[in-house]
Amino acid sequence: MDAPFPSPPTHYSFYRPLQRLQVPPIPISQRSRISSLDHCGTASMASFKSSISMNNSCDLHGRTSGEVHVIVGPMFAGKTTALLRRIKSKGSTGSNIAIIKSSKDTRYAIDSVVTHDGMKFPCLALPDLLSFRQKFGDDAYEKLDVIGIDEAQFFEDLYDFCCKAADHDGKTVIVAGLDGDYLRRSFGSVLDIIPLADSVTKLTARCEICGKRAFFTLRKTKETQTELIGGADVYMPVCRQHYANGQVVMEAARNVLESYKVKSDSFIEATSVVQ
Structure with a gap:
């Protein structure tokens, strides 16, 4: 047979047997006060529950x-x-x-x-x-x-x-x-x-370039204001890859257009001077 389980060491507090606490009796002079407090607490809780019931009633019979x-x-x-x-x-x-x-x-x-x-x-x-x-x-x-x-x-x-x-x-x-x-x-x-x-x-839409899922909107024109009402002539849905690539392309296109504008303005000024 196996050896009996050893008794726990007495110095461990959680092995000590529970002891009954001796609660002193409440003096008679204080019992009425405690009863009064208990009554007030019960009344307050009843009032609280009543208010909740009233609110629920309003939800049920009033506006949803x-x-x-x-x-x-x-x-x-x-x-x-x-x-x-x-x-x-x-x-x-x-x-x-x-x-x-x-x-x-x-x-x-x-x-x-x-x-x-x-x-x-x-x-x-x-x-x-x-x-x-x-x-x-x-x-x-x-x-x-x-x-x-x-x-x-x-x-x-x-x-x-x-x-x-x-x-x-x-x-x-x-x-x-x-x-x-x-x-x-x-x-x-x-x-x-x-x-x-x-x-x-x-x-999501479909990327206008590759057909993959499109999460983003690419503006095809050079306008930079946030609010620009338009349809397919101004915007197209694109995936992440073609949004990034498209932004590069659009920026390059804007730079080219800007350079043409500068050259055109310079040509007009030069023509005016010659005349």
Whole structure:
């Protein structure tokens, strides 16, 4: 037989047997005070639970909470198509819907959101979002369930509008816009609403040069301002490799054009002197 397990050494404190603590009795003079404190604590907890119940009741019988969904990607990635698909899906289930776009976007139509392949949907074109309720009408706004926002990068008040519409007014807001400009820098306030979003969808296009997945937008013209409205005549979707190569090519082209301009100006000045 195996040897019996040795007894633990007595100097280890965790081997010592537990000792019952002797708690002195509470004096009679203090018992009423403790009872009073316990009653106050119970009353406070009951009041707290009552307030929670009241808040839950307001959520159940009052306005429902809203949502924010964000669709981003480069140009020609199908952002507007995805927005319209979701909006129409909500409308088919009985939701009251409306779409807003920036009044800066006049490429296809003023009063419609139009995809690059011709799909369109009526909208309200506005310079800012916070004026939407006034333009749309208070009664009509109250009945709205879903609000779509196209070309969201052009709205400076995008964050404030999404907070108010979703958090306070109970609306579902579906936002579509560019996450970056042609320099791959944050464009407008689209990235600012990511922390507010219930979901974020990043779409890709096809590189116009090689056909691979395109994450970036390359500007084909020499203009350098951030906001330049245009379509395929101004922009094209490209992969990482051809974005980097394209920037080099575009910079070289700009330098060549600039040199031609300098030479042309010099020739005109020389001709003027001769005459």
